Amino acid sequence: MGSAGGFPKASFTERQSTDMKVLIVGSGGREHAIAWKVAQSPRVEEIYCAPGNAGIGQIATCVPIGAMEFDRLADFAEEKAIDLTIIGMDDPLVGGVVDVFAARGLRVFGPRKNAAILEGSKAFSKDLMKKYDIPTAAYETFDDADAAMAYLETSDYPIVLKADGLALGKGVLICQTKEEAMAGVKEIMLDRKFGAAGNRLVIEEFLTGREVSVLSFVDGKTIRTMTSAQDHKRALDGDQGLNTGGMGTFSPSPFYTEEVDAFCQKYVYQKSVDAMRAEGREFKGIIFFGLILTEKGPRVLEYNARFGDPEAQVVLPRMKNDIIEVIEACIDGTLDTIDLQFADNACVCVVLASGGYPVSYQKGFEIHGLENFENREGCYVFHAGTKLVDGKMVTNGGRVLGVTALGDDLKSARANAYEAVKLVDFEGAYHRSDIGKAIDEA
Ligand code: AMP
Numbered sequence: 001m002g003s004a005g006g007f008p009k010a011s012f013t014e015r016q017s018t019d020m021k022v023l024i025v026g027s028g029g030r031e032h033a034i035a036w037k038v039a040q041s042p043r044v045e046e047i048y049c050a051p052g053n054a055g056i057g058q059i060a061t062c063v064p065i066g067a068m069e070f071d072r073l074a075d076f077a078e079e080k081a082i083d084l085t086i087i088g089m090d091d092p093l094v095g096g097v098v099d100v101f102a103a104r105g106l107r108v109f110g111p112r113k114n115a116a117i118l119e120g121s122k123a124f125s126k127d128l129m130k131k132y133d134i135p136t137a138a139y140e141t142f143d144d145a146d147a148a149m150a151y152l153e154t155s156d157y158p159i160v161l162k163a164d165g166l167a168l169g170k171g172v173l174i175c176q177t178k179e180e181a182m183a184g185v186k187e188i189m190l191d192r193k194f195g196a197a198g199n200r201l202v203i204e205e206f207l208t209g210r211e212v213s214v215l216s217f218v219d220g221k222t223i224r225t226m227t228s229a230q231d232h233k234r235a236l237d238g239d240q241g242l243n244t245g246g247m248g249t250f251s252p253s254p255f256y257t258e259e260v261d262a263f264c265q266k267y268v269y270q271k272s273v274d275a276m277r278a279e280g281r282e283f284k285g286i287i288f289f290g291l292i293l294t295e296k297g298p299r300v301l302e303y304n305a306r307f308g309d310p311e312a313q314v315v316l317p318r319m320k321n322d323i324i325e326v327i328e329a330c331i332d333g334t335l336d337t338i339d340l341q342f343a344d345n346a347c348v349c350v351v352l353a354s355g356g357y358p359v360s361y362q363k364g365f366e367i368h369g370l371e372n373f374e375n376r377e378g379c380y381v382f383h384a385g386t387k388l389v390d391g392k393m394v395t396n397g398g399r400v401l402g403v404t405a406l407g408d409d410l411k412s413a414r415a416n417a418y419e420a421v422k423l424v425d426f427e428g429a430y431h432r433s434d435i436g437k438a439i440d441e442a
């Protein structure tokens, strides 16, 4: 493949090029980061992305097929003789896109539907952790609003309500009082604010501590964890404002110490993979562990069945391996032969969002300054919501760009990222100015 942008290219061992064609499914900053990483593989000749975005379109061919159009995606993969399809997003995974591809003999990376339930149902994942003694918050599951409300009468507060199914990352309510919690049960279970995701409800103990994300590659039996990262979910500085899809990330997390890692390797990671296997739900793909480091030790807050967005944007630039090799090992069940390695540096991603996000915002504003990144070493702009209109790059979503920079350590990566943020602009753009600030307390 050609140039993959401003980050230095990792040097891979020479091997025979296999002229692979790769299809990536999704359209956000995460998929841009995956495409960027795939583009560096000497084995890859062509990259397609469905549906993609304008930034992805600079390194891949975007195809106008939606991520939930499973048959059309598989038709396309067959027609183009795609060698490998990588599913970036949660909805198609939970909906069973991998089973559709597999049934047609197409090579695809991601968990099958019966394993993607690890993300698709909070009740399932909580029951799994309880059954296999994986440390998590205490909880109860409810199918019925009256029973949930009765339980809230005698609970301690704050308390956490979680809609069982996928709810665009918005199905978690942290309630300070009984009244708030009662209103939350009504919203989720009676008013069906998140649709069928609210058929069941998990009510969970509120935990406090630092949050850290650990992504991992899994081949059904072996797990290889990647370097740690931390997201910033709230819209505004100081963790104020509404929850968003993620306003920025840094990697590694200085709070993810060797001691925390040793604990999780022993009590969380391999145990989760083994538990899925024991349940007849062999997991192949990415498991994203959302951890909280409490006073009593690490606890699992949630599992996701795919790369995080914007965690992928700071983890993949630090990965030394050829991602194609690692993904193929996951599919083939040979991950035990892979030595997964990350550079001894740091990465920070600052999201530039549209004014008004995450509530309501306008689209179509021209983005200025992207040309400044063309020859800027150690910097890259991953596109989330962008579109080309008459040759101009314009905003097309709530999260628009992820300005990402490497550095020797977290402080310099953060300084580099915020220098780079000054180079690009569009009407109404806003960003948090404290991404990675927590490292000052480490
Ligand atoms: P989730 O979608 O499960 O990751 O939840 C979204 C966010 O809600 C997490 O990143 C945490 O910040 C918060 N959260 C979820 N569960 C709990 C909990 N049991 N205690 C405290 N905060 C939580």
Ligand code: GLY
Pocket: 169, 231, 245, 246, 304, 307, 308, 309, 310, 311
């Ligand atoms: N950044 C959190 C997520 O991808 O779910």
